[in-house]
């Protein structure tokens with residue numbers, strides 16, 4: 001099989017349940033490739049979320065925990081404190097992380113917990129039918145903002161990376177996307193840096209990944225990738241927001 005097309009050892013061999021054009025599968029794969037490359041499969045503990053990524057433990061070939069909605073960073077904190085040599089990461093959507101789970105996310109960064117959050121931002125609550133999330137764009141139509149998100153009714157989109165980058169406890173904060181191969185490669189590098197940051201004991205890390213939701217956006221997969229590039233990126237700029245140098249590794 002050509003290089004790049006084989007399944008990472010860290011992914012179980014089973015078909016995805018995700019909708020056509022959903023980016024969760026790509027993001028799962030990037031996490032798995034990085035864990036393979038870092039040789040951490042037997043040392044990793046994943047903490048899932050409630051949302052479309054809820055079945056991450058069905059796909060990742062390592063131990064996983066399914067916490068209640070939004071509580072993943074608190075659960076990851078406990079696991080990492082008890083087992084500090086493990087790679088412990090959460091995998092959360094924007095509803096899970098930036099709405100019901102805001103407290104856990106913010107305070108794990110404030111405390112500088114040595115965990116990593118993979119934050120999948122698709123601008124809405126995918127699993128429950130496309131309701132507005134804190135990351136919904138201005139004017140964006142969702143099932144709970146049928147006239148488009150308005151300032152008076154729902155305020156402004158929540159920029160998680162920009163906020164966390166101000167915190168002393170945060171060691172590595174980056175935002176990537178997977179709408180084309182170049183962005184996939186960059187996002188993989190960011191995930192690797194985040195995991196390496198944790199394994200070097202430098203503190204809290206988070207990688208946000210802008211993600212397409214063709215089903216709830218009412219688009220085909222190609223249109224949805226364009227929407228990420230043309231509509232999400234201007235609001236959620238890509239790049240590294242905080243970097244703590246790692247002496248060895250990536």
Ligand SMILES: Cc1ncc(C[n+]2csc(CCOP(=O)(O)OP(=O)(O)O)c2C)c(N)n1
Nearest residue numbers: 050051052069093094095096124125126127
């Ligand atoms: C305590 C609690 N409140 C509400 C819900 C309903 N619920 C399930 S998933 C979800 C939102 C998921 O959205 P997001 O985190 O953005 O992930 P996505 O499905 O878009 O990947 C909600 C509100 C729940 N399961 N538990």
